[in-house]
Amino acid sequence: MDISVVVPLYDEVESLPELTTWISRVMADNNYTYEIILIDDGSKDGSWDMIVKLKENNPFIQGIRFRRNYGKSAALNTGFEAARGNVIITMDADLQDSPDEIPALYRRIADDGYDLISGWKAKRYDPLTKTIPTKLFNSATRKMSGIPNLHDFNCGLKSYRKAVVKNIEVYGEMHRYIPVLAKWAGFTKIGEQIVEHRPRKYGKTKFGWSRFINGFLDLLSIFFVGKFGKRPMHFFGMMGTLSFFTGIGLAIWLIADKLIDLSHHVVPRQPTDNPLFYFALVAILLGSQLFLTGFVAELVSRSASERNKYQIEDTI
Incomplete structure (x- = not known):
């Protein structure tokens, strides 16, 4: 035809x-x-x-x-x-x-x-x-x-x-x-x-x-x-990596700042007094969640989709 x-x-x-x-x-x-x-x-x-x-x-x-x-x-x-x-x-x-x-x-x-x-x-x-x-x-x-x-x-x-x-x-x-x-x-x-x-x-x-x-x-x-x-981990993994290591980097910086204060015999501030502490915590958690999302997406990426199953009433 x-x-x-x-x-x-x-x-x-x-x-x-x-x-x-x-x-x-x-x-x-x-x-x-x-x-x-x-x-x-x-x-x-x-x-x-x-x-x-x-x-x-x-x-x-x-x-x-x-x-x-x-x-x-x-x-x-x-x-x-x-x-x-x-x-x-x-x-x-x-x-x-x-x-x-x-x-x-x-x-x-x-x-x-x-x-x-x-x-x-x-x-x-x-x-x-x-x-x-x-x-x-x-x-x-x-x-x-x-x-x-x-x-x-x-x-x-x-x-x-x-x-x-x-x-x-x-x-x-x-x-x-x-x-x-x-x-x-x-x-x-x-x-x-x-x-x-x-x-x-x-x-x-x-x-x-x-x-x-x-x-x-x-x-x-x-x-x-x-x-x-076909490779969702490339997206979620990349975003998760950036977020996770940004949080880790901030956490290390806060710890280093506290150690410097101690070495100078200065009473250090509590980490929770610094807003960056909460930003680091959120970044680490978000990065972990994105990684998990990527893994789950990889598992389902090859699954058959049912979204195109339509109810046909009649054909001629």
């Missing part, structure tokens, strides 16, 4: 007929073998009933329905697991992504040998409340990830080599940073392509300010897990 189109959706019943018809037309015009995987993320507006109806007339459509709303990352991760195409293309269901971009995105993977191509909506039709946070995230992600050539990490329109989606794990709000996840997994040939951004035709945006905070926290998580996920 040439292409799997993965479409996460939440309350997009009005756009689904036009979207699937458009995708099928593009595939037929280019003689691609394909599948369309629609992941209903707990919609309440009849989206699943529409998917069932569309499936009856289009055998290339597959549907996956979550029992409740898990979020876009969960939908993408489940879609990636189900995808069978050599090239996987993701797009949003709101018709702001154009299926006419599919052939070019496919060629960048199949012919040019890229691992991942991320769309860049150079001209956007989103409100400022969405574009400003996006610009901030993109700037921070470029600096922290070491992928300076991408302008829009969060663009829903992307294409992937099959091996990429089968070797990354998307959860939380990490769909924003899939190129970073791919890089940490060893897929470094990552490119960008300018794509059309269309005004929303139906429904309303699902963007909320809570995603701004969650996205920032997930960026920190990606940075930490990508750098220290």
